[in-house]
Amino acid sequence: MKPPAAPDVCAETLAMRAAFEAAYERELSQSSHGPTPQAALHAAAIACRETLARRWAATQAADAQRGDEAPVRRVHYLSMEFLMGRALSNALAALKLTEPLAARLAEQGLALGDVLEHEPDAALGNGGLGRLAACFLDSFAELGLPSFGYGLRYRYGTFAQVIQQGRQLEQPDDWTRDSPAWELPRHDLRYPVGFGGRVEVDAGGVRRWLPAERIEAQAFDFVVPAHHSERVSTLRQWQATAAPIAFTPFCEGDYPRAARHQVLADAINWVLYPDDSSEAGRELRLKQEAFLVSASLQDLLARHLREFGSLHQLGTANAIHLNDTHPALAPAELMRLLLDEHGLGWDEAWTITRQAVAYTNHTLMPEALETWPVRMFERLLPRHLEIIYEINHRFLGELRGRFPGDDGLVARLSLIDEGSQGGERRVRMASLALVASHRVNGVAALHSALMVQTIFADYARIWPERFHNVTNGVTPRRWLQQANPALSALLDSRIGDGWRQNLAALAELRPLAANRELGEQFLAVKRANKERLAAVIQRELGLAVRVDSLFDIQIKRIHEYKRQLLNLLHVIARYQAIGDNPDAAWVPRTVILAGKAASAYQMAKSIVQLAHDVARVINSDPRVGDKLKLVFLPNYGVTLAERIIPAADLSEQISTAGTEASGTGNMKFGLNGAITIGTWDGANIEMAEACGVENMFVFGLRADAVAKIKQLGHDPRRYVEENRQLKRVIEAVSSGAFSDGDAARYRPLVDSLLQHDTYLLMADFADYVATQAQVDRLFADRAAWAERALRNIAGMGPFSSDRTIAEYVDRVWSAKSLN
Numbered sequence: 126m127k128p129p130a131a132p133d134v135c136a137e138t139l140a141m142r143a144a145f146e147a148a149y150e151r152e153l154s155q156s157s158h159g160p161t162p163q164a165a166l167h168a169a170a171i172a173c174r175e176t177l178a179r180r181w182a183a184t185q186a187a188d189a190q191r192g193d194e195a196p197v198r199r200v201h202y203l204s205m206e207f208l209m210g211r212a213l214s215n216a217l218a219a220l221k222l223t224e225p226l227a228a229r230l231a232e233q234g235l236a237l238g239d240v241l242e243h244e245p246d247a248a249l250g251n252g253g254l255g256r257l258a259a260c261f262l263d264s265f266a267e268l269g270l271p272s273f274g275y276g277l278r279y280r281y282g283t284f285a286q287v288i289q290q291g292r293q294l295e296q297p298d299d300w301t302r303d304s305p306a307w308e309l310p311r312h313d314l315r316y317p318v319g320f321g322g323r324v325e326v327d328a329g330g331v332r333r334w335l336p337a338e339r340i341e342a343q344a345f346d347f348v349v350p351a352h353h354s355e356r357v358s359t360l361r362q363w364q365a366t367a368a369p370i371a372f373t374p375f376c377e378g379d380y381p382r383a384a385r386h387q388v389l390a391d392a393i394n395w396v397l398y399p400d401d402s403s404e405a406g407r408e409l410r411l412k413q414e415a416f417l418v419s420a421s422l423q424d425l426l427a428r429h430l431r432e433f434g435s436l437h438q439l440g441t442a443n444a445i446h447l448n449d450t451h452p453a454l455a456p457a458e459l460m461r462l463l464l465d466e467h468g469l470g471w472d473e474a475w476t477i478t479r480q481a482v483a484y485t486n487h488t489l490m491p492e493a494l495e496t497w498p499v500r501m502f503e504r505l506l507p508r509h510l511e512i513i514y515e516i517n518h519r520f521l522g523e524l525r526g527r528f529p530g531d532d533g534l535v536a537r538l539s540l541i542d543e544g545s546q547g548g549e550r551r552v553r554m555a556s557l558a559l560v561a562s563h564r565v566n567g568v569a570a571l572h573s574a575l576m577v578q579t580i581f582a583d584y585a586r587i588w589p590e591r592f593h594n595v596t597n598g599v600t601p602r603r604w605l606q607q608a609n610p611a612l613s614a615l616l617d618s619r620i621g622d623g624w625r626q627n628l629a630a631l632a633e634l635r636p637l638a639a640n641r642e643l644g645e646q647f648l649a650v651k652r653a654n655k656e657r658l659a660a661v662i663q664r665e666l667g668l669a670v671r672v673d674s675l676f677d678i679q680i681k682r683i684h685e686y687k688r689q690l691l692n693l694l695h696v697i698a699r700y701q702a703i704g705d706n707p708d709a710a711w712v713p714r715t716v717i718l719a720g721k722a723a724s725a726y727q728m729a730k731s732i733v734q735l736a737h738d739v740a741r742v743i744n745s746d747p748r749v750g751d752k753l754k755l756v757f758l759p760n761y762g763v764t765l766a767e768r769i770i771p772a773a774d775l776s777e778q779i780s781t782a783g784t785e786a787s788g789t790g791n792m793k794f795g796l797n798g799a800i801t802i803g804t805w806d807g808a809n810i811e812m813a814e815a816c817g818v819e820n821m822f823v824f825g826l827r828a829d830a831v832a833k834i835k836q837l838g839h840d841p842r843r844y845v846e847e848n849r850q851l852k853r854v855i856e857a858v859s860s861g862a863f864s865d866g867d868a869a870r871y872r873p874l875v876d877s878l879l880q881h882d883t884y885l886l887m888a889d890f891a892d893y894v895a896t897q898a899q900v901d902r903l904f905a906d907r908a909a910w911a912e913r914a915l916r917n918i919a920g921m922g923p924f925s926s927d928r929t930i931a932e933y934v935d936r937v938w939s940a941k942s943l944n
């Protein structure tokens with residue numbers, strides 16, 4: 126799987142460096158403005174790209190030789206999101222070009238850091254699911270796994286968050302406008318993708334789909350280098366290419382009509398998640414999913430035929446992985462291609478499909494399981510609908526055979542929701558993914574256990590062997606080596622640099638955790654990182670924060686289940702307590718939030734606004750001074766996360782138990798020496814087990830208690846009545862204490878807490894506040910704090926995405942998982 130070792134590594138490296146430098150000078154000489162940071166960024170990216178393109182070709186050549194006896198199938202990771210962030214510093218580190226470029230830039234009067242800051246984030250994802258896919262690409266390269274990531278080349282990705290008068294506004298993020306040319310356009314890779322039309326049956330009974338509309342998908346490759354070999358992995362993203370203008374309307378001067386096709390094709394690549402509150406938005410989303418799936422599978426089939434000459438080994442030589450249900454159309458499209466385009470019979474095509482496909486579930490919320498109206502399928506994907514009906518027909522027949530008379534089971538498991546409650550008939554995408562997959566996995570131990578007990582209980586009963594757990598991970602190259610150079614250097618000096626490749630080596634830190642000198646060094650690194658973040662806060666918000674205060678950080682998508690609101694309730698309680706007794710010995714805190722609220726999610730937007738309202742009041746109250754500050758950093762994304770996480774003392778992972786599938790933010794913080802305050806949820810549990818639960822601050826109801834409360838009927842008002850502190854907090858919010866007396870502003874928020882409290886903030890409040898007091902006490906003892914933080918780092922070995930990918934290989938993608 127590895128390309129042949131270089132005969133003389135040193136000569137090879139020197140040749141690569143010389144090629145890089147030559148390309149850099151050539152590109153820079155083309156700049157019309159001389160060596161500006163932007164021009165240097167662009168030149169460095171192009172120069173890296175040339176080396177990456179050579180490594181890409183060598184990797185592909187090696188993989189093409191692997192044969193179908195290889196223990197690992199080539200993995201095709203289909204995901205609607207890849208949250209890549211910036212690429213240059215990662216490429217420079219992987220190619221060992223950081224120093225040479227920094228030296229060359231210095232000669233030109235430029236600082237590497239300034240140049241890197243000009244790269245826009247590739248924000249082609251929303252949150253954890255997209256960032257997971259990006260970490261996986263890094264591990265694919267590092268582990269030498271034959272693979273392709275497949276996605277869409279969004280022009281705007283997710284929105285840019287702007288805050289105006291405390292409220293979130295969404296703006297298009299035109300990230301490609303100034304982006305350095307990372308991508309390799311593949312003009313020779315184009316596939317037609319059809320929509321609409323009808324299905325014709327010929328005299329022999331063969332069915333043929335005649336689409337009404339055809340859009341071409343063109344490939345753009347984003348190459349991701351390994352850090353410890355010359356392997357690369359590929360993110361192949363599809364761009365819908367415009368059909369030519371319609372000539373007649375053009376000649377008649379009707380330009381909008383002449384360009385209509387272009388606009389419709391283009392729209393596929395405009396944004397991630399078109400607003401689904403309109404029918405047009407929902408239809409566009411389904412088209413995006415179908416477009417991704419069809420182009421990717423056509424590409425896979427073409428490559429397989431080139432390498433193997435026939436389709437028979439397709440399922441044993443290839444894995445097709447569905448990152449959540451967004452690409453769950455894949456089995457139907459693969460069946461269509463095998464049956465209609467390649468003439469295979471149903472049984473053989475179905476065997477291949479079942480061998481190839483596997484699916485990762487990312488959420489337990491039943492309302493988040495994707496379904497599409499049958500009527501939309503009829504209009505856009507008529508042949509796929511026929512195939513889904515046939516899969517369903519065979520599947521339900523089998524079920525009736527195994528469970529005669531159990532009509533309830535058949536209705537629950539059917540791929541079609543018949544719309545019993547007066548709704549329309551819908552296709553259940555998760556069910557399609559489950560039926561077509563040989564493996565289904567959750568992303569942390571608790572999540573996988575709950576998955577088979579709740580949303581997929583019926584399927585787990587009939588196919589227990591299909592369900593597995595693979596706990597998420599993060600790449601230590603980006604989230605420690607690059608994000609935190611100072612801590613990386615400290616670790617290198619104590620335990621060597623092997624952790625970059627083998628994160629389990631962090632365990633060697635455990636015997637050193639109580640070492641005073643190391644503790645001091647750790648705290649000095651943390652302080653430097655906090656200074657760096659304080660400068661960002663000063664620049665962005667004009668707010669000075671105390672670097673020796675406790676940096677208490679919660680950054681993630683804004684969502685009710687993640688409970689940023691619980692965090693704010695604690696901040697308000699602390700504010701009120703300080704106001705009552707300003708001269709007590711308060712441990713100074715800086716509470717930092719960042720995150721985007723989905724544009725149509727009113728409750729989440731209201732939480733963003735409350736954070737700003739509360740911050741305005743607290744930060745300007747002279748009684749409080751620097752005992753407490755609340756900071757909301759706008760436009761959360763990968764680059765901001767890389768700045769914030771190394772500066773954290775306390776990591777807030779406070780979702781209602783049973784709701785956060787895994788979390789990966791929790792892992793990044795742990796790796797950077799933050800101590801977690803968290804619920805017994807998602808991967809927090811496995812982190813507690815690996816790091817020692819006594820080294821974390823665990824609070825709140827556990828998942829079984831949450832389920833029980835919900836079952837018995839939760840009465841949130843009782844908690845408010847019984848807890849004076851909580852009552853006072855709620856009264857302040859509802860009376861308008863933070864909204865200039867406007868009592869209406871947070872009425873929906875407060876009503877939802879008092880009436881439903883779906884995520885049990887009221888029930889967990891008292892324990893949360895008490896646990897925060899323990900945090901204060903530990904923080905006051907600097908040596909004890911450092912020791913605990915070091916013990917957390919020492920336990921983070923299992924949370925590398927390299928370990929995650931090794932487990933996928935073992936349990937899901939290996940040839941042996943097919944038996």
Ligand SMILES: *Cc1c(COP(=O)(O)O)cnc(C)c1O
Pocket residue numbers: 208251252253254256680681682761762763766787788789790791793
């Ligand atoms: C890691 C990461 C996430 C996921 O964070 P959680 O706390 O696990 O929800 C989301 N967004 C970005 C930019 C990330 O880097």
